[in-house]
Amino acid sequence: MPEPTRPAFAPADTITCDRDIAHAHFAPGDQVVVIKGVADGELWGDAMTVVTPSWHTPTDEDGWRLRNPIGGAQSFITGHPRYLVHLSKRCPDCLIYLRALEDYLLPKVLGDKPVDLGWYRVTDLGQLVHADDTKAAGR
Numbered sequence: 813m814p815e816p817t818r819p820a821f822a823p824a825d826t827i828t829c830d831r832d833i834a835h836a837h838f839a840p841g842d843q844v845v846v847i848k849g850v851a852d853g854e855l856w857g858d859a860m861t862v863v864t865p866s867w868h869t870p871t872d873e874d875g876w877r878l879r880n881p882i883g884g885a886q887s888f889i890t891g892h893p894r895y896l897v898h899l900s901k902r903c904p905d906c907l908i909y910l911r912a913l914e915d916y917l918l919p920k921v922l923g924d925k926p927v928d929l930g931w932y933r934v935t936d937l938g939q940l941v942h943a944d945d946t947k948a949a950g951r
């Protein structure tokens with residue numbers, strides 16, 4: 813896939829922050845994806861493996877240590893459960909979230925070039941943090 817572009821006016825994510833998902837929904841070994849944007853009319857993101865429970869400091873809640881095989885220096889990061897979508901199994905919880913994101917995003921982001929919406933960043937301490945949680949944490 814070509815390098816994704818960053819649109820000047822990316823739609824804000826109004827879905828992920830309201831997602832209610834239990835920490836125990838995920839388990840070590842699960843294959844998950846963090847949705848980062850749209851490409852060719854479909855959602856895309858980084859596929860990762862759930863490694864072990866880990867404290868997510870930006871939200872002060874239980875998170876998961878994740879291994880991102882293409883993460884380079886940031887191969888191991890900690891994410892909040894609501895950022896994650898199962899790839900390894902089809903479960904209703906994750907499908908509902910994906911559907912909601914598709915309904916919201918796909919009509920707004922058109923064209924065939926991959927678009928990174930810039931919703932996530934990784935902190936110096938290896939914490940994956942969503943733009944909404946950055947605001948909430950005041951940093």
Ligand SMILES: [Zn+2]
Pocket residue numbers: 837897898903905906
């Ligand atoms: Zn799931």
